[in-house]
Amino acid sequence: xxxxxxxxxxxxxxxxxxxxxxxxxxxxxxxxxxxxxxxxxxxxxxxxxxxxxxxxxxxxxxxxxxxxxxxxxxxxxxxxxxxxxxxxxxxxxxxxxxxxxxxxxxxxxxxxxxxxxxxxxxxxxxxxxxxxxxxxxxxxxxxxxxxxxxxxxxxxxxxxxxxxxxxxxxxxxxxxxxxxxxxxxxxxxxxxxxxxxxxxxxxxxxxxxxxxxxxxxxxxxxxxxxxxxxxxxxxxxxxxxxxxxxxxxxxxxxxxxxxxxxxxxxxxxxxxxxxxxxxxxxxxxxxxxxxxxxxxxxxxxxxxxxxxxxxxxxxxxxxxxxxxxxxxxxxxxxxxxx
Amino acid sequence: xxxxxxxxxxxxxxxxxxxxxxxxxxxxxxxxxxxxxxxxxxxxxxxxxxxxxxxxxxxxxxxxxxxxxxxxxxxxxxxxxxxxxxxxxxxxxxxxxxxxxxxxxxxxxxxxxxxxxxxxxxxxxxxxxxxxxxxxxxxxxxxxxxxxxxxxxxxxxxxxxxxxxxxxxxxxxxxxxxxxxxxxxxxxxxxxxxxxxxxxxxxxxxxxxxxxxxxxxxxxxxxxxxxxxxxxxxxxxxxxxxxxxxxxxxxxxxxxxxxxxxxxxxxxxxxxxxxxxxxxxxxxxxxxxxxxxxxxxxxxxxxxxxxxxxxxxxxxxxxxxxxxxxxxxxxxxxxxxxxxxxxxxxxxxxxxxxxxxxxxxxxxxxxxxxxxxxxxxxxxxxxxxxxxxxxxxxxxxxxxxxxxxxxxxxxxxxxxxxxxxxxxxxxxxxxxxxxxxxxxxxxxxxxxxxxxxxxxxxxxxxxxxxxxxxxxxxxxxxxxxxxxxxxxxxxxxxxxxxxxxxxxxxxxxxxxxxxxxxxxxxxxxxxxxxxxx
Numbered sequence: 035x036x037x038x039x040x041x042x043x044x045x046x047x048x049x050x051x052x053x054x055x056x057x058x059x060x061x062x063x064x065x066x067x068x069x070x071x072x073x074x075x076x077x078x079x080x081x082x083x084x085x086x087x088x089x090x091x092x093x094x095x096x097x098x099x100x101x102x103x104x105x106x107x108x109x110x111x112x113x114x115x116x117x118x119x120x121x122x123x124x125x126x127x128x129x130x131x132x133x134x135x136x137x138x139x140x141x142x143x144x145x146x147x148x149x150x151x152x153x154x155x156x157x158x159x160x161x162x163x164x165x166x167x168x169x170x171x172x173x174x175x176x177x178x179x180x181x182x183x184x185x186x187x188x189x190x191x192x193x194x195x196x197x198x199x200x201x202x203x204x205x206x207x208x209x210x211x212x213x214x215x216x217x218x219x220x221x222x223x224x225x226x227x228x229x230x231x232x233x234x235x236x237x238x239x240x241x242x243x244x245x246x247x248x249x250x251x252x253x254x255x256x257x258x259x260x261x262x263x264x265x266x267x268x269x270x271x272x273x274x275x276x277x278x279x280x281x282x283x284x285x286x287x288x289x290x291x292x293x294x295x296x297x298x299x300x301x302x303x304x305x306x307x308x309x310x311x312x313x314x315x316x317x318x319x320x321x322x323x324x325x326x327x328x329x330x331x332x333x334x335x336x337x338x339x340x341x342x343x344x345x346x347x348x349x350x351x352x353x354x355x356x357x358x359x360x361x362x363x364x365x366x367x368x369x370x371x372x
Numbered sequence: 373x374x375x376x377x378x379x380x381x382x383x384x385x386x387x388x389x390x391x392x393x394x395x396x397x398x399x400x401x402x403x404x405x406x407x408x409x410x411x412x413x414x415x416x417x418x419x420x421x422x423x424x425x426x427x428x429x430x431x432x433x434x435x436x437x438x439x440x441x442x443x444x445x446x447x448x449x450x451x452x453x454x455x456x457x458x459x460x461x462x463x464x465x466x467x468x469x470x471x472x473x474x475x476x477x478x479x480x481x482x483x484x485x486x487x488x489x490x491x492x493x494x495x496x497x498x499x500x501x502x503x504x505x506x507x508x509x510x511x512x513x514x515x516x517x518x519x520x521x522x523x524x525x526x527x528x529x530x531x532x533x534x535x536x537x538x539x540x541x542x543x544x545x546x547x548x549x550x551x552x553x554x555x556x557x558x559x560x561x562x563x564x565x566x567x568x569x570x571x572x573x574x575x576x577x578x579x580x581x582x583x584x585x586x587x588x589x590x591x592x593x594x595x596x597x598x599x600x601x602x603x604x605x606x607x608x609x610x611x612x613x614x615x616x617x618x619x620x621x622x623x624x625x626x627x628x629x630x631x632x633x634x635x636x637x638x639x640x641x642x643x644x645x646x647x648x649x650x651x652x653x654x655x656x657x658x659x660x661x662x663x664x665x666x667x668x669x670x671x672x673x674x675x676x677x678x679x680x681x682x683x684x685x686x687x688x689x690x691x692x693x694x695x696x697x698x699x700x701x702x703x704x705x706x707x708x709x710x711x712x713x714x715x716x717x718x719x720x721x722x723x724x725x726x727x728x729x730x731x732x733x734x735x736x737x738x739x740x741x742x743x744x745x746x747x748x749x750x751x752x753x754x755x756x757x758x759x760x761x762x763x764x765x766x767x768x769x770x771x772x773x774x775x776x777x778x779x780x781x782x783x784x785x786x787x788x789x790x791x792x793x794x795x796x797x798x799x800x801x802x803x804x805x806x807x808x809x810x811x812x813x814x815x816x817x818x819x820x821x822x823x824x825x826x827x828x829x830x831x832x833x834x835x836x837x838x839x840x841x842x843x844x845x846x847x848x849x850x851x852x853x854x855x856x857x858x859x860x861x862x863x864x865x866x867x868x869x870x871x872x873x874x875x876x877x878x879x880x881x882x883x884x885x886x887x888x889x890x891x892x893x894x895x896x897x898x899x900x901x902x903x904x905x
Contacts, residue, residue: 086753089901108757116753122745124661127648134648135658139754160643164559175750188753 037100038063039186039217040085046093047080047241054080056241057094062219067212069232070221071338077241078221079119082190085219086116099186114186115140115179119194119221121171123163129174130159136178148181154203168195180207187211187218193227205230225335237341244341256332256340257306260315264301265323271303274318276311279304300325376626377495384494384502388476395475396510399468403460404517410457411525418452427452438579439680441594444604450527451603454535457518462575462594465511465539469546470567472510476503477554478563481635490634497626500554504547504622511543527603534602541614545593546571548621555628558637593617655760659768662742663735667772670731674724674780681720682787689713689792710794714871717797718804720784721870722862725808726841728777729815729861733833735769736819740830743903758898766820766890773812781805800870807874810882811861817889824896827904 040062047055055077062068072078083089085098087107096103098110123132130152137143152159155173163171172195179187187208193201208218208231222228228235229249236246245252257278263285271280281304301322307315312329319327389396418424428446440458445451454461477500480486486499519536523529549570553563574592581589582598589595596610632638651657692709739762742748751761785798819833826832840860847857848867857863864878 083749083902086749088749088752088903107752108755111753112755114753116750118746118749118753120746121750122747124658124747127652127661128644128646130646131644131648131652134653136750136754138648138653139751139756141755158643159646162641162644165641 036064038097040068040098040219042081042085042094042096044094045081045084045091045096047077047084047089047091054241055084055091055094057243058238058241059243059246060236061246062217064217065212065215066233067208067218067220067231069228069235070219070238071223071225071228071235072221072238073223076238078238079190080241081238082116082188082219082221085188086111112141113184114188115182115184116188117172117175117179117190117192119191120168121175123166123171123174125164126162128160128162129157129166129170132163132174133159133178133181136175137182140178140182140184142183143178143181144183148177151177151181151207154207155200169197169200172196173200176204180211185215185217187216188221189218190221191223192220193222193224201227225333225338229333235337237338239342245337252337253332254309256336257308258312258332259330260303260305260307260312260319260328261330262303262319262327263325264303264319265325267299267301268303268318268322271305271315271318274311274314276308277305277315279306281305376497378498378501379495380489380493381495381498381502384489384498385505387489388499388502388506392472392475392506396472396506399472400510400514400517403464403468403514404521406460406464407453407457407518407521410460411453411521411527414449414453414456415525418449424449424452434583434683437582438683441578441598442582442585442589443598444601445531448527448531448603449525450522450531450535453522453525453527454603461539461542461597462578463571465514465543466546466567466571466574468514469507469511469543470550470564470571472507473503473547473550474554474560474563474567476500476506477551478557479560481554482558482560484635487635497629500551500625500629504551507547508540508544511540511547514543515540531602531606534600534606534608537608537611538597538600538602541611541618542593542597544618545614545621548618548625551625552621552628555625555632556638558639558641655756655764656768659764662738663765663768663772666731666735666738667775670727670772670776671779674727674776675783677727678720678724678780678784679787681723682784683791685713685717685788685797686791686793688716711871713792714800715868717784717788717801718866718868718870721781721801721804721808722844724777724780724784724805725812725862726837726844727780728773728808728812729837731776732769732773732812732816733819733837735772736766736816736823737830737833739765739823740827743827746903748902752902758902759894762820762824762894762897766816770816773816777805777808777812803873804870807865807869807879808862810874810879810886811865813886814861814882814889817886817893820893821889821896822893824893824898824900827900 038061040060042058042060045055045058045060046053058077058081060068060070060081070078070081080089084091084096085103087098087103087105087110090104099113101110103110124135127135133148133152134143137148155177157170157173157177161170163174166174172192176192179189193204196204205227208220212218218231220228220231232249234246234248235252237244267284268282271277271282281302283302285300285302303319305315316324316327316329418427425447428451436455440455440462443451443455443458446455480489480499489499490496515536515538517536518539519532522532522535546567550563550567553566557563557566574594577588577592578594578598581587581592581595589599593614596613599610600606600608628638649657652661689709692712739748748761752758781802781804782798785801788797788801789795815833815837818836819830822829822833840862843852843857843860844862846852847860847863858878861882864875864882866872866875866878
């Protein structure tokens with residue numbers, strides 16, 4: 035196993051009376067797109083600034099490319115490019131000029147890719163930055179960073195202000211960079227974006243890592259939603275382990291008055307199932323004659339909500355949520371890491 | 373042209389006054405207060421008719437005509453006050469009109485507020501007219517207030533009221549100018565740019581017209597107001613010129629506002645270079661790009677001020693030689709007069725040094741906004757060290773200081789030589805200006821120190837600057853203790869730098885303080901968090 039590009043353990047940072055980071059752990063390995071999720075003010079940007087050597091941690095360990103970013107900031111920066119969440123650019127410079135100025139700070143830039151990205155992001159490089167909308171300003175930072183020849187991209191809420199079409203372009207370009215071997219740290223509070231791109235995710239809250247792992251790992255601790263319409267009343271659902279929130283309702287519309295066919299009435303079934311319980315549940319539904327069936331895996335939103343509802347009561351996580359989450363307590367999945 | 377659509381005018385006027393009452397009140401009160409101060413100081417200084425007549429003789433001359441125009445009735449109290457108030461009138465009133473009108477027009481439109489209002493039950497022309505009415509009302513109050521202040525000081529009522537009407541009329545012209553500019557330009561700063569350019573243009577045209585006694589005077593709104601001659605042979609009709617011009621401009625603004633989309637402007641921002649030049653991409657080039665406008669602006673300011681001072685030197689020399697008390701002491705000795713003039717010119721050079729120091733404080737202070745806007749982060753996330761970034765900026769600011777100070781000193785030297793006909797002043801002024809170098813450097817160092825160590829205390833450098841400037845400017849006249857006055861860097865280098873040269877000890881102490889401040893600032897900047905809010 036190679037050394038991770040980014041490795042922090044127990045990172046601490048206080049601003050006056052507020053504790054911005056309170057034991058933050060983050061590990062990003064080479065070649066992955068790592069989603070860095072958390073609500074506003076949870077410490078994402080502070081972590082990134084410490085990674086960039088712009089701020090100094092008050093405690094904990096941090097290594098960027100295996101070295102100390104505070105001491106070796108300038109040398110390490112040759113290997114990365116950074117997109118801040120909101121940068122005001124230089125109002126009197128055109129977008130194209132801003133790209134070149136930023137690119138110069140990033141080191142070398144691929145001229146052909148710069149051109150290509152400007153086209154794909156539909157950016158007018160002759161317009162002055164003060165005449166740009168927020169989304170267009172963001173495109174400028176993105177083009178400058180994505181066109182740079184670097185090993186690591188650090189993107190801090192990079193798509194704020196982009197429309198869905200441009201968001202699509204962004205995802206496409208990030209995938210291309212990843213194909214080219216670039217590692218990406220993607221900080222975001224847009225779950226869909228992280229879900230679409232990230233190989234692994236770290237979810238943080240109040241300066242602390244709540245959970246981290248691959249999406250599959252994280253989903254292991256949540257439940258899929260199963261919806262089905264069965265020809266007959268399914269039997270024995272209550273006896274299945276790991277199946278909760280069961281609702282079975284007869285569908286009235288199908289009962290089309292052809293005499294005493296009461297038992298043939300169709301039923302709508304709705305239930306939540308843990309990953310291991312999906313198979314047995316579908317088996318029972320099959321016995322009742324499946325008419326339609328959808329199994330929805332947990333979305334990142336569910337993970338997100340779960341991570342926060344588990345952590346809501348502060349240190350004391352003994353009360354388990356009413357949904358009947360199996361293990362209770364925060365889903366620490368470090369042991370599941372490959 | 374579509375018809376005027378004024379629905380919601382009253383609402384708009386209320387919104388305008390409600391959101392802008394603070395700046396509006398400050399403008400009105402500040403200008404009236406300046407008139408009160410001018411009037412009281414004149415009445416106490418020139419308390420007899422004989423002294424008033426003496427005023428006309430002592431300030432006569434080309435330079436005064438250029439500065440304040442041809443003020444009628446200089447032998448009367450009203451005339452003297454009008455002359456002393458001339459500079460404030462020339463710039464304060466236009467600035468007030470521009471500020472108040474731009475706020476309710478283009479600034480609201482740029483911020484998107486106008487769109488919001490026009491989508492509600494507000495007619496298309498209501499916001500513009502509301503802004504114009506509120507601004508004009510404030511100018512009227514200012515005019516009446518100034519007139520009342522003059523009457524209270526003992527000026528005859530008719531003249532004072534006419535003068536007040538002149539103030540309001542002058543402002544009204546610039547309300548019109550700003551309303552038109554707000555239709556033409558998309559950004560508020562461009563509206564301000566045009567307004568200011570026209571204010572300066574009016575001032576220069578009036579000056580040239582007054583000194584040359586020609587028709588250029590009538591091209592300037594300031595000339596119209598002067599030609600009312602409230603304290604001479606009164607004639608109100610030139611005020612009609614101002615009113616007509618203001619109304620015509622407003623009509624134009626209304627019509628232009630129907631020729632464009634809301635949120636847009638008649639002049640669309642034009643595209644520019646899609647690529648950055650090699651110079652702009654270099655750290656020095658980028659730093660220069662950020663300080664360029666300030667350097668040019670301050671240089672023009674320094675040159676204008678020094679040219680004014682320099683052109684007054686011959687009158688000062690005459691005054692020295694004509695003064696019977698001084699004449700007795702020195703006889704008709706030219707050298708002794710020159711020595712006294714050197715003392716006066718030292719004060720001018722000190723003013724220049726203050727400008728240079730203020731530029732340094734402002735320019736280094738602006739680096740803080742690099743941090744607030746995230747541009748500093750973006751640059752430091754590249755392979756540029758903190759010291760390299762700060763070093764380049766400090767070097768560019770220092771070069772800017774050299775440019776502002778050098779251009780100002782050369783101008784003062786040249787104009788003094790031209791005015792007095794004595795070539796030696798160029799060299800003496802330049803040498804004197806160099807003597808103030810340590811004083812200006814201390815303020816550069818202070819600003820860098822605060823940026824590096826305590827960025828939140830940025831305003832402290834302005835406070836220190838203000839205290840030092842006031843001590844140095846007023847201290848000698850007020851007989852303050854020497855140690856206190858010499859504590860100001862502007863006095864520590866000596867009180868007569870042009871005549872006697874720089875105080876060696878004071879200069880050396882300042883130089884050491886400056887170097888120490890810079891070193892501490894750089895060390896602090898490397899050790900602190902970025903951004904630090």
